[in-house]
Amino acid sequence: MKLDNPLTGTMISLDEWWMPFTANRQFKAAPRLLAKAEGMYYWTPDGRQILDGTAGLWCVNAGHNRKPIVEAVQKQAATMDYAPPFQLGHPIAFEAATVIAQLAPAGMQRVFFTNSGSESADTAIKMALAYHRAKGEPSRRIIVGRERGYHGVNIGGTMAGGIPGNRKAFPALMAGVDHLRSTHDLARNAFSRGQPAQGAEFADELERIVALHDASNIAAVIVEPMAGSAGVLIPPQGYLEKLRAICDKHGILLIFDEVITGFGRLGATFAAHRFGVTPDLLTCAKAINNAAVPMGAVIAKNGIFDAIVNAAPEGQIEFLHGYTYSAHPLACAALIATQKLFAEEQLFERARQMAPHFEAALHSLKGARHVIDIRNLGLVGGIELEPRPGAPGRRGLEAHVKCFEAGVLVRFTADILALSPPLIIEKEQIERIVETIRGVLGQLD
Ligand code: PXG
Helix, strand or coil: CEEEECCCCEEEECCCCCCCCCCHHHHHHCCCCCCEEEECEEECCCCCEEEECCHHHHCCCCCECCHHHHHHHHHHHHHCCCCCCCCCCCHHHHHHHHHHHHHCCCCCCEEEEECCHHHHHHHHHHHHHHHHHHCCCCCCCEEEEECCCCCCCCHHHHHHCCCHHHHCCCHHHCCCEEEECCCCCHHHHCCCCCCCCCCHHHHHHHHHHHHHHCHHHEEEEEECCCECCCCCECCCCCHHHHHHHHHHHHCCEEEEECCCCCCCCCCCCCHHHHHCCCCCEEEECHHHHCCCCCCEEEEECHHHHHHHHHCCCCCCCCCCCCCCCCCCHHHHHHHHHHHHHHHHCCHHHHHHHHHHHHHHHHHCCCCCCCEEEEEEECCEEEEEECCECCECCHHHHHHHHHHHHCCEECEEECCEEEECCCCCCCHHHHHHHHHHHHHHHHHCC
16 A cells, blocks of 8 residues: 655555554554654644654653753764674763662662663563572572563563463463463452552462472562553552562562553652562663663662672673663663653652542543443553453454544553553643543444
8 A cells, every 4th residue: 555645745655564563454454644743742644633642652751852852862873873782881871870770769770771671571581580590599490470461572571471362372482481360350449549459369379379380490570560551450459569578488589560660650760669669670661761762671689780790700791681782872862861851840740740630530431431440540541441242352443543533642452441641741631631532432332
């Protein structure tokens, strides 16, 4: 299929780009394109304004095309485009790591740079295995994930993830993992505001898994403190605390995947701060540099770094892992400018202050057509729709498309709509998103 690109006046072909996580045939028959962005908005190539209810893909927390970030990237590109990070360093990379270390929970001041959330998950899993090996416990190899967990699409994250469709084509990768049950519990917790009251005991399942495999074979538990991709699943009160305690009891590392929750989304720097639970390894990406340049990171407890590094003979590379683009200068420049902007505009605090208004607006959709649950925390919201009989996922897709046509971007996972706006969102824009959804739901079969 060919399409006129009004921005350039040229024809573009849609055939060649094999699009990620996209129904390629359906999309190319009716494409939805974005061509420009600023602040809270995108514009389509034909100039239609779209209110961004999702911060891109949960990543543009400061809003789009913010000047200080744009300028920092431009300046860095003109100064030094690229520098190798293996056995060489560049000052801006150290500066970027220090910025992140200062934001991280106490005792977690070692930062390894990657280029995505997927790479961060795989890096953290490798660190967990390397740590136990360094401590003389190489049999600790099992990784425990959770049903409906999402840790990206590289091998470790695919294994540890718990979304069946993402896993089923790759059975050979699935050795050495087990999974906790999802904490989603509509029967007890539907329409909870903030953390649901019921379900801390879901964490006790870890004891069952430990009894089954023996602690001496388990390396780490990896969970999203709040599961985003699989439909905004907020941790029940007391659940993460329990997971932490059981991991401690058995010498198992706890990995928080904070790719979505990091950098203000829940009204605190990290979910670890918000929930008062400190993991051993913390993965992040996305808003680390406002998604201006691909980047991710793993933040490690100092003791994990020390154990791995000190186990290797002096002069040898201690951790045989890294990427050509780890700490890419453009990504680091964007990171430093982004974190400065977050601090200057106090956006994490802003998210916390806006959260009650966001919650009230979202929960006003209770009673709207098809809605069977609404959940929220910080500036994240999930609206679960009853699946259409015989066609699960259709309602979610149709709601997404109709909202887009009405000028509002919302995400959907099966029949769950997800909202995660930039943290600069204004009250009227929250109103507009909610009213657009209300109108669209009214029209849906
Ligand atoms: N972990 C978590 C918790 C994520 O949410 C990743 C890892 C992978 O990150 P990369 O950068 O490799 O994509 C993610 C990504 C959605 C959606 O629809 C969510 C993500 C990506 C794309 C879509 O909710 N999260």
